[in-house]
Amino acid sequence: MKKPLAFQYNQITSMPTKTIMVLLECSGNKRAHFSPKVFGEQWTGGAMSQGRWTGVPLSFLLSITGLNAGAREIVFQGEDSGIKIKQQQYFERSLPLAKAIDPNVIIAWEHNQKPLSLKHGFPYRLIVPGWYGMASVKWLKTIRVIHHHFSGPFQTDDYVYYPYNDHNKDSFPVTTNQINSVVQQPLDRQILIPGEHKISGLAWTGEGVITAVEISVDNGDTWKSAVIQDKPQKYQWVKWSHSHIFEKKQVYTIKVRAFDSNGLSQPDQAFWNRKGYGFNEISQIKILIE
Known part of the structure; x- marks a missing residue:
């Protein structure tokens, strides 16, 4: 970013807003139906929801901070964390710049005309329409611009399609919702x-x-x-x-x-x-x- 900034809650909520109706689906939805069986939460068909989200377009925030030449991805860090690679890791995901500046990608503070509940990501949640739910980072606290490919464990280990059971050849990232x-x-x-x-x-x-x-x-x-x-x-x-x-x-x-x-x-x-x-x-x- 050309001009790193910290925003207060009332500053964010007073910015230009956008409201969008979006389906959010867990990437593991229907996992129980795979054959052979796989490990993980055995969702059937209910790991999804649809709601009305209100927030500021991410592209507007980036227009304020500016982008340096060579910016490649935008990284989002939430307040939640877990043990990955034998150490505590904050949940972090990135978006390629082309997706991040989509006007429908927003930093939401309101869900169904009410302030975000804690379970929905209060105070802010990234909403990435058309991508599986892991991309819509909850409890969002920092956004940073990088000039390389992001390799955090919640992006390059989890939420990756591995076609084979015993090696990682031909793997590729989980992104867009399947029909x-x-x-x-x-x-x-x-x-x-x-x-x-x-x-x-x-x-x-x-x-x-x-x-x-x-x-x-x-x-x-x-x-x-x-x-x-x-x-x-x-x-x-x-x-x-x-x-x-x-x-x-x-x-x-x-x-x-x-x-x-x-x-x-x-x-x-x-x-x-x-x-x-x-x-x-x-x-x-x-x-x-x-």
Whole structure:
């Protein structure tokens, strides 16, 4: 930075603000579905949320401090820490400069029209739309500009896709949310009576917007278009639904796949990686009609 500065809380909150509705998803969401199994929190489909965040665009702060020639990445340090490489390490993550100056990247102090709660990162939280939640550093205390590639352990050890179980060849960082979906109703393994039932859920993607959601009630043999409730918005999930008449005494395998404006769709099989990040295989549930 050309001009390092320290800001008080009331200075930050009096700066130009931006409010953005953003989906935040844990990079380990759906980890429980990987096969072979991987270590880590065995999330199914609920490690995500969506909310309205208000703060100052990071690009505005950087315009005040200025950037030296050769600036490459912006590093964010939170107040939380953990043991990494046998020593206490603050949680630090970086963003490449091109992403950091995106006008939608903000330093938030408000969530859903209320001051940030402690669990959401009070007093400040970085919000990085379109990237998995680890990028949105909580309890933010310092921001610094570097002229090299950041190599902190929470960036180059954790939150990395490792394609192999026994070595690190071909590894690459976790960044953008994968295109994904989830079935909310009915529940997996639910028992229902014969007749018409509505299948509903959510779909989302990292960049671009969801353009279509397809559903199959016959284990993928045939597909039909689901109804998307509202006009898709960037960095937000869409709600979808589809009604079907189910016949008695049958087990149905219901599958759902989403498509986005960048030509991406959910794969038949997720990209396996040993830390269990980014599971986005075609969503599937089974129901029994009595």
